[in-house]
Amino acid sequence: MPSSHRFQSLEQRDINKETFVEPWPEAGLIVADSPADPRPSLRVEGGLVVELDGRARADFDMLDFFIADHAIDLAVAEAVMATPSLEIARRLVDITTPRAELLRTACGCTPAKLVDIVRHMNVLEMMMGMAKMRVRRTPANQAHVTNKREHPALLAADAAEAALRGFSEVETTVGVARYAPFNALAILVGSQTGRGGVLTQCSVEESLGLQLGMKGLTSYAETLSVYGTERAFVDGDDTPWSKAFLSAAYASRGVKIRFTSGTGSEALMGHAQGCSMLYLEARCLMVTHGAGSQGVQNGSISCIALPESLPGGVRAVLAENLLAAMLGLECASGNDALASHSAIRKTAKLMLQFIPGTDFIFSGYSAVPKRDNLFGGGNFDADDLDDYSVLQRDMQVDGGTRPITEVDALAIRRQAALAIQAIYAELGFPSIGDQEIEAAITAHGSEDMPPRDVVADLEAANRFLKGDQTILAVIGALQRRGFDQIASNLIEMGRQRVAGDYLQPAAIFDRNFHVLSAINDVNDYTGPGTGYRLSAERWQEIQQLPQVKSPRDFIADQVGTPVARLGELGPAQPGTRPEVVVAVGPAFGTALTRTIGGLPHEDVLAAILTGVASEGLVGRVVKIYQSSDLGAMGQTGARLSGSGVAIGLQSRGTTVIHQKDLPRLSNLELFPQSPSLTLETYRSIGRNAARYALGRVTTPVPVQVDNWARLRLIVKTTLLHRRETELVRDQPPMELRFDWEPDF
């Protein structure tokens, strides 16, 4: 069988580097509706749950116990479980059903019931549900800031830039675990340099994470992981009770937390028990809710490629985000780990969270290049930042970031790098040199950074962790070195811990260090005109990309001194002998003097007339005033022409060879790609027109086709044509004199 060139070409595409498999429930490779998933059920006796999703209390595993005894609102459960799931699904989409009602309903569901509800919903309906059920009205975004070298100046600079770009949270982690306190410190200082109020975390082992929080080196923790089966949870070295205790421990120090779950983890760990990923995730979410966590990071997270290998995977990932929101949990909705080789695929998937908005659209966005991202590789990264800004501008959607200028980025990076250098010097950590500062300011990735003495850094980090120094030592260092604003921001974060306001669901701080949470920024979406809407100010911010130009300046290159060699003689008369009329537009040689390709009008005219002359004919130049339409110009010229053949030429350079008997919008040859036309092409056009006029056999002029040119130049094209059209008036065609002789 011969092989198809098309299929060969398709095989080379990024999308075909991915893995796609059929569902295999026994292996846990199924996103929803596994045969092993239980049917929803709930039996309560004497205020105690005795049956949950088909399992009797005697057969409960630890998740069942925890869910049964902590996660279900028994006051509403009986009524909710008896309500058809389809009806609840419809209420989720119905814009008039208020969020509070659905929150109450969801809290009366079992895991299997929750899954049963979303089974009825397509992705559009789930997005509508998410828009309504999202906990905080204002959407926001989280950034990852890490680097392979774990270089403190680079971490600080990148954290500062991320904060300036509008991220409300910054997450870091470690390559080598002992770097933890230093990495946490660098992004804390960096982020507070960019903007006071950005929340920071360092993703490490649980008890180490708590220690960092106790020292004031982090403002929240996220990676309190939960799993959907008992064996997976135990492999993860926790239980719902240890996680609940840990949540309370953090809160007792004033530190916000959220749990982390996500479809696919149980299958990846070999403990899915044949259940579907979504059902197991529903169990995770109910554990999260029952433990009293204010929120969750989910949306498959690092396992994303696993549901994405299966049919309906991306839909299931949106469903898990929706379930979290339904349970009143803040949702940091994935889009973080490298999900696809294909830019098309990763962006399509993103739209499911981007369009409705979630509490954190990315959990997080890699604010550094992929190669420096120490979490699953970075899905959207620093190189995608301008694309991401454009998506917000394109769709008028708040994606939780804003465009910044290079000047501002460099300045904030400098400040953050200097601040961390000062801290290291004051606290006796291995020094950060001035070359490292300069490198960090302009760096894109860690390859731009000089190396550090890793052993010395790790020793110092360990001493810092084990010793008595806390964030107060850091604040003192900053104050002594004159970094008063950053010190003040760190103290303010401490004050906010004392107030405890940011422990409420979905809390972030705005640019004025005011808390925004489910309590004072309630999502009141009930359809158009309600809920979160872009303020005029925010829309302005989103629109003003640094790359935006004023269209008023766009055609400056095409405006110049009117062509002296070109003058009007008088009204054009019909020709009587063989000739080619060159019918130019109303702005030709006067209001406009160059084509879109930058060719001077006199050169273009000379080239055309040279071509005409090379066949032994004369070219007569006529200016058309009654229309700027190329077909009309060409036809008018053709009717004036003694041979019935004319060339229509717009000021921007678009050209047609016309003939008097043809309909207006038909032609002998058309040259719509004005940017590709060269003087050589214009000579050929002149020659061909003459040949048509003389009845000679003619091969059409070959032209370069460049579809990207239209894309890039369409605004300029529009404005040039507008300029020409402005001069249209009711005046008959005028004969022009052109002071020119052929070269030969």
Add this chain to the structure above:
Amino acid sequence: MPEETPKYPLYDSPDGLRAFSGRPLAEITDEAARAGQLSMADLRVSAETLRAQAQVARAAGYDGLAGNLARAAELTIVPNGEILAMYAYLRPGRATQEQLLNMAEALEKQYHAVECARLVREAAAVYQQRGLVRQ
């Protein structure tokens, strides 16, 4: 305990707010830091504030969170080292049932952490049943 739900954000009514150390919020300032007057206890939340935040959460319909914040209020007086040790004991296979029950006793008798004790007793019973205690 006040009848009405505290006004949120509590930060905006700073007069009543004190850190775990007892220092009023108004005295947790840049100047106090510069003068070396602050300790980490001045940057920690108090039990009273956590209980107030629990009320706010409950009034807004977030009962689970309210329960967590109530447990957090109890844990404010447990020193850092002990909190870490208690968390470790609750992880699978770390403690015998007896150790867990003793821990619940300590929480209750020493720290008056009634809700936390309840949580730990519950864990002890489930872990025993599910084979998650240390043998």
